[in-house]
Amino acid sequence: MSAPAKQSINTDTIIRLFRAVVVLGIIMTLGWWVWQNTQPEATHPFKLGLDLAGGSHLLYEADTSGVDPQDVPELMAVLRDVIERRINVFGVSEPIVQVEQSSFVTDTPIERLVVELPGVTDVSQAIEEIGRTPLLEFKLLDEEILAEQEALLSLNSLQSASGSVANIDNVRVNGEPVTERSPFVDTGLTGRYLEGAALEFAGQATGQLANEPIISVRFTPDGGQLFAQITRDNVGKQLGIFLDGELISAPNINEPIVGGQAVISGGFTPDEARALAQNLNFGALPVPISLVSTQTVGASLGAEVLGKGIQAGAWGLGLIMLFMVVWYRVPGLLAGLSLSAYVIMMLTLFQYIPVTLTAAGLAGFVLSMGMAVDANVLVFERMKEEFRNGLSSRAAAHAGFTRAWSAIRDGNITSLLSAIILFWFGTSVVKGFALVFGIGVILSMVSALIVTRTLLMSLPEVRDHSSRGAWLFGTGIKK
C-alpha cells in the first residue's frame, strides 16, 4: 500500500471517528439537559397531566346560541378570564383554563371551556365556586309581545267565563307560538360590560332613611355608552335585569341614563346583596355555561401511575437493548445507543415544546420504543445479507442503509399520515397521543439514519464474513 493512500485512509478514519464523537457528544449534552430539567426549580420541567399529577378536570359547555357568531371568540376569551379570576380566588397553583371547540364532526360548533385544577381533589367545592358566578343580563320588555300574550290570556279567560271548554293556545306570530316567547328581548348588554358592583342601601344617596339593600353597578366605557343608548332609545319602556336567567327587577326607563351607572334592586336581604355584589365584582359571565363532564384523580394515584409508567419505560428500554445486543451483536449495541438517543431526544422535546405527559402518552412512548428500533432492524437485516454476499462490513452497512430506505420511508410516511389525521380529528387526549406518536416516528428515523449510521461507519472495517471479527457483525445464535 502506498503512503498517500494510507494517509487518506487515516484522515478518513479520523473524520468518521470525529463524527461519531460529535453525535455522542450531542446526545450526552441533551441527556444532561433532560436530567437538569428533572431537578427542582428547573427552567423546563416535564409537564404532567392531571392523571399523573392528581387533580380535577372540568369541562363546561357555553351556550352561545343568542350571540352573534362573530362575537363568540371574544366572549369566550372574556369567559375564560372571568373563570380564571374566580379560580385564582381560591388559590390553586397553575390552573389551566382553556377555550376548546367541538370538532367539525358535530353539526354545530359547541364552545367549551376546559378547567384543570392540579391538586384539587375535592371537586365539589370548586364546581360550586365556579358555578355560583352569576350571569347578568339586561333585557328590554317588548310591549308588543306582552300585549299579544295578555290579549291571549284575556281571550282565554273570556272563553272560560262564557263556559266554553276550548282554549286558544296555538297562536303564532312570525311562526313562533306567542305563549312560548319571552317578552324580554336581548339588548346585548350583559355582565361582560361590567366594571364593578357595590352594595348600597336605597335612599342613602338622597339622604333618606336607608332601608332596602341595592346593588349599584358601574359599566365599562363601552358598556356605559351602550347603556346610555339603550335608555335613550327606549324611554318609557321597562328594562328587565336578569340574574342567571331570572328576572330580578324591571324598572321603567324614565330618562336616558348617561354616566355608566345603574342600580339593581329586587328585595334582597343585606347578605344576599353583599354576596351578589361580590360575585359581580369577581366577574359576571358573559354567556351561560353548564358542566358537562368532570374527572378527578387522587394525587397518590397519579404518583403511582407515573412511577409505574417510568418503571415500564426503563424495563422496556433495557429488554429491547438486551435483545438487540444478543441478536445483532456490535451493530445491536449501536442500535441500543441509538435507541437511548431516541429516548433522550423525545424527553428533550417533551420538556421544551412542552408536551403534557399523561398515562396514555407514557404508554404510547413505551410502545414507540419498540417500534423505533424497526428502522435499525430493517437496515441490519439488509446489511447481514450483503455481508454474507461478500461485501466488507462497511460496504455492507452502506448497502444496508441504501436498500432499506424505501421500506423505511413508506412505512414511516403512512405512520406520519395517521398521526396527522389523529391530531386533526382527536380530542385533547388523542391529540397528545398523536403528537407524541408523530414526533416519535420522525425522531426514530433520525436516530436510525443519523445516530446508528454515524456510529456504525466509525467502526473498524471487517473485510468479509470469513475474516477475524466477522462474528461481531453476524446475527443470531450461529456464527
Add this chain to the structure above:
Amino acid sequence: MFAITYRIIFLYIAAGLVVVSGLLIGTLGLPFGIDFTGGSLTEVAYPTTMPAQSEVEAIVSAQVSAGFSVRVATDEAGRPAYMIRTPDLSDEARASLTDALTALADDSEITRFTTIGPVIGQELRDKAVWAIGGVVLIIILYVAFAFAGIGTPVSSWTYGGITIVVLAHDVLIPTALMSVLGYTMGAEIDVLFVMALLAILGYSVNDTIVVFDRVREKLVANRTEHKTSVTEVGGLVRETVTYTLHRPYDELVGEAVQETLARSINTSLTTSLALMALYFVGGSVTQTFALILLAGVLAGTYSSICIASPLLVAYAKWRNHA
C-alpha cells in the same frame, strides 16, 4: 417459502380467526365505557375496613334508581376499593353520594371520579369513527400511490386493497379480545382502546408495506420492459409499457417474504418486549391497552407473513385463470 406453499392453510386459519372474532364480538357485544356512553364512575378506596357490598349498593341506589353497578376492585396502590358506575349524576347527587361513601370508613378516599355527559360521549364516538375511517382511507390511497406502476401481474390497487384486508384482520382480533375481556373481567372500551386500535393500524400497515416493498424490489430486478408506441389518429403518440417476468410471480413473492421474515419477527419481538414491560410493570390504567396492542402486534406479524403475500399470489393465480 412455506407461507406461499401452504398459503391455502394459512388463509383458512386467518379466515377462521376472523370468523371466530366476529362471532365473539357479535355474541358478547362491545363493552363501551362511559367515555362513549356518558355516565359517572367513582372509585372509592377503603384501606382498612371494607364495607359490605350491599351497604355500598344501598347508598348508590338512594341516588340512582337503576342502571348502576358496584364492583369490588383495587386502586392503583393495591388497596381494596369499590368501583361504582352510574348514569350521568347531577351535582347534588354526586355530592351526596361521595359524602355517604366516605362516611362509611374513617380513612376512605375517593381515588377517582369521572363524569361524562352524553353529548361528549356521542361526540367522542363520532370522532373515533371518523379518525379510523380517515386513517384507513389515507393508507389505501398512499399504498396505491407508492406502488403505482408496479404493473405485472397485479396492479397497485390490489396491494392497497390487500393492505386493507390485512388491516381488518389485525383490528378484528384485538377487538374480539376486548369483547372477551369485557365479558370476563369487566374491562371497558375507552379512549385508550381507540388509540390502541389506531396504533395497530399503523403497525400493521408498516409491517405489510415492508414485505410489499421487497416484492416490488424483486419484481423490478427480475423483469424486462417492453415499450410499444402506437400513433393514434391525429398524430398523438401513446406509449404503453408492459413487463415480462423472468421468474414465476409466486417464487418472487415467496423470496420477498423469506427475506423480510427475520425483520418481521424481530420488530414484533422488540415491540412485544416494550408492551410486556408496560403490561407487567406499568400501571393498571394502561394494562388493557398493552394487552390489546400485544394482540394487535401478534396478529399484525401473522398477517404480514401469512396473509398479505399469500393473498397476492392467490389473487394473481385466480386472475390468470379467470
